[in-house]
Amino acid sequence: MPETHVHGESALLTVSHLKVAYPIRSSVLLRRIGDNVAVSDVDFEIRPGETVGLVGESGSGKSTIARAVIGLVPPSGGRISFEGADITNLSPRRMKDVRRNMQMVFQDPYASLNPRLTVRDIIAEGWRVHRGIVSPKDWTREVKELMDRVGLNPDYSDRYPHQFSGGQRQRIGIARALALRPRLIICDEAVSALDVSVQAQVLNLLEDLQADLGLSYLFISHDLSVIEHICDRVLVLNKGVVVEEGTALELFENPQDEYTRALLAAVPVARPWLVEETP
């Protein structure tokens, strides 16, 4: 299902005025005695083939936004629509159908793969849940194609996750997300746990997949250099509020907000002497 990136095309995902609050409950009767507002009034949209980045410090609400979009936490206000349909308060059963087109890659490649399943079963699990995408007799062949696609040796499909390195496990996670042929992949700190040399391999893979399959990414990271590299547009979050939004180029070349500037100034520079010499 290749799609070309056309500007002005209608948005794949639209988030408007999103608010998420976690309840604070009393210790005895667990009555709701207050709210801890994690995200307030966040607006953004993702077009087909586009990568939108969420960046901010821990506690800024970036993961909460991802979890609200994919339906893991209920929003307290606002509207989320995907492929033109409102998915804000769908029932779990209806949400399941939406998730076929919206997959997630998690941060920790050690914790996010079931250690008792082989790679084949991990990748095929989505087809077991969402019937009718791939018929069971084709599962093995399709798994091998996917493994080849993400740069894993297809002969290893009967191995278990512990037999793979961190970077390879993250590739398994990406293959699992691709299995359902989604249109949007949410990458929540997907490369943060990887060594730099391997991180670069996975970032290149994500870009290749996007070019070939027309995927959109919601890319979450605390690492500004990764965000700058992979994202088309970036939202900077501070304490649950978007303080600045723009294309990656605008934002990193000419930050307007005080907080964005502070964040950028703190990013370690590999060769600080070059910066000092060219003010």
Add this chain to the structure above:
Amino acid sequence: MMSTPHRRNDAAAETDDVLLSVQDLQVEFATSAGVVRALDGVSFDVRAGETLAILGESGSGKSVTAQAIMALLPKPAGSIVGGQVRYRGTDLVAEPVSRVRELCATEIAMIFQDPLSSLNPVFRIGYQVAEPFRRRLGMGKREAWARALELLKRVGIPDAETRIRDYPHQFSGGQRQRIMIAMAIALEPRLLIGDEPTTALDVTVQKQVMDLLADLQAETGMGMILISHDLGVVADVAQRAAIMYAGRIVETGSIRGIYDTPAHPYSQGLLSSIPSNTAIGERLTPIVGSPPNLLALPTGCSFHPRCPFATEVCRTTVPVLRQPDGWEPGHVAACHRSEEVLTHA
């Protein structure tokens, strides 16, 4: 003035300001799958007032180096099987562990990556920071508490007079790391080892903690070893760096020397993998393949399967650290083909 293999057993070269001199250190771990050589011939010096960065990816042996110095290797699996760790003339490897512990308590201090698991959750911060004063200097409770308060102010805990009575969970990650630093510098160590001290912290907090370490060093003149996987974090603070791969130091020299003219293809690969060194939209140039399994190291240079410069000699002969013509003194790399690597860059 660098540590090279030639300097081994050369007592005269160990001038007074060399705090710690690690010479040809070999560490092995016994695992169910066989014996793993985690460190193989690691040598470096640290002087007073100087910061050495030890850089490498996971499994390269950088943390094992710190553990070996501090006699913290997990027992009984890990053991030092060769080499020396000379601290101001004393070989720590030959000393009994109890003596090393005593030295480490007062003269060599260490800070770890995860400050929450290094602090005891059931004691007040003040009690924990005051502990070295009570245990090592025999101070009374009241006096030790006062010294702890001073330290907390020194490392920049706001409102220290009231916060000193709080428990670890009441502090943020950056504040906890400041508390760990306060405990580490309590007895004014001559050498501070930081094992990924800022990896768990946000960028803005990371910068504050690195600045704090640099300030403390300028004030006390202590030597520092900073262990990190992030080449950017240490670039501002360290003067020298050692790049580790599969248990060996593959390149060492001044930070600028290594970063501007990397002479080992692995250092070069690490530097070009950093996204910020690449223009937006440009493809990253990662190192192909993945780090080797220490149980089955490739023959010859252990980097050769991932190396774009590898030739036949790399597959058969282990390269030694050497300094070819034209490099700044002390910049050495363990590569047969450094000249080609340099002209390519």
